[in-house]
Amino acid sequence: MNVLSIDIGGSAVKGAPVDTRTGKLLAERYRIETPDKVSPQRLGEIIAEIAKHFRWRGRIGAGFPGVAQGPMIRTSANLHKKFIDCDLVEVIEKATKCRVRVINDADAAGVAEMRFGAGRGEKGAVLLLTLGTGIGSALFWRGVLQPNTELGHLPIRGKSAEKFVAASARKQRDLSWKEWGTQLGNYVRVLEKLLWPELIIVGGGVSDKHHKFFKYMKTRARLVPAEFFNDAGIVGAALAGTGKI
Incomplete structure (x- = not known):
C-alpha cells in the first residue's frame, strides 16, 4: 500500500508518498516552512496543499510532535496550544477529503527503524x-x-x-x-x-x-x-x- 506521509515539525511540514512494503519514498519530499506557530486550521490547509502537490486521493499518515491518543492530540510543547485536545484526524480529513491516521512523531520514527532500519x-x-x-x-x-x-x-x-x-x-x-x-x-x-x-x-x-x-x-x-x-x-x-x- 502507498500512503502519503506527513511529518509535522516545529519549523516546517514535510510530505512524501511512501511504499509501506519497503519503506521507500516514492518522490522527493515536499516541504512548507512554518516560521510561525500555525493553528490547527492552518495546518489542515498546509497538508491539503501537500496532498494537492502530489495529486493525492488515498490514505494519509501524519506524525505530530506531541502525545497522540487515537485521533486526539493531548500535548503541544513546540506548536500552537490550540492543538491540545484537538481532533487532528478530523481537521486533516476535512481539509484533504482523505482517510487519515495520526501518530506521535517519535513513535513514527521508531516504528520505521524497528521495521526497516537500525532496530x-x-x-x-x-x-x-x-x-x-x-x-x-x-x-x-x-x-x-x-x-x-x-x-x-x-x-x-x-x-x-x-x-x-x-x-x-x-x-x-x-x-x-x-x-x-x-x-x-x-x-x-x-x-x-x-x-x-x-x-x-x-x-x-x-x-x-x-x-x-x-x-x-x-x-x-x-x-x-x-x-x-x-x-x-x-x-x-x-x-x-x-x-x-
Whole structure:
C-alpha cells in the first residue's frame, strides 16, 4: 500500500508518498516552512496543499510532535496550544477529503527503524531519540511500541530536558559538538538508569552528523544512528496511515 506521509515539525511540514512494503519514498519530499506557530486550521490547509502537490486521493499518515491518543492530540510543547485536545484526524480529513491516521512523531520514527532500519530484529529494550527542535522518544520492548513516552520533558533545572540538549539548543546556546555531546550523554545516561535499553537509536535532522558527537556521549547501551536519518518519521507515519499500527 502507498500512503502519503506527513511529518509535522516545529519549523516546517514535510510530505512524501511512501511504499509501506519497503519503506521507500516514492518522490522527493515536499516541504512548507512554518516560521510561525500555525493553528490547527492552518495546518489542515498546509497538508491539503501537500496532498494537492502530489495529486493525492488515498490514505494519509501524519506524525505530530506531541502525545497522540487515537485521533486526539493531548500535548503541544513546540506548536500552537490550540492543538491540545484537538481532533487532528478530523481537521486533516476535512481539509484533504482523505482517510487519515495520526501518530506521535517519535513513535513514527521508531516504528520505521524497528521495521526497516537500525532496530530491525532487535528483541530487547530499544530506545529511539529524535533530536531536532525538541527531543522525541520512542520505547520498544521485544519489538512492541510503548506509545507516547515523552522523555524529552524530563526536568533539568526546572525546565524540560529538550531546552538544554535538543539539537536546536546546541545552536541557541552556542555549544561546541564536544560540549553538547557531553551534556546529551549525561541526559541519556539518566534515561539508561530508568529504562535499561540494550540499543539506543538517534534520529532527527542532526543524526547524519553523529560522528561529531557520539564519541562524547559514553553510553552503556549500544548507540547507533537511525538508518533513515531524518526520513524515519516520514516512513513511520506512512506505516501508521495503513491502519495496522
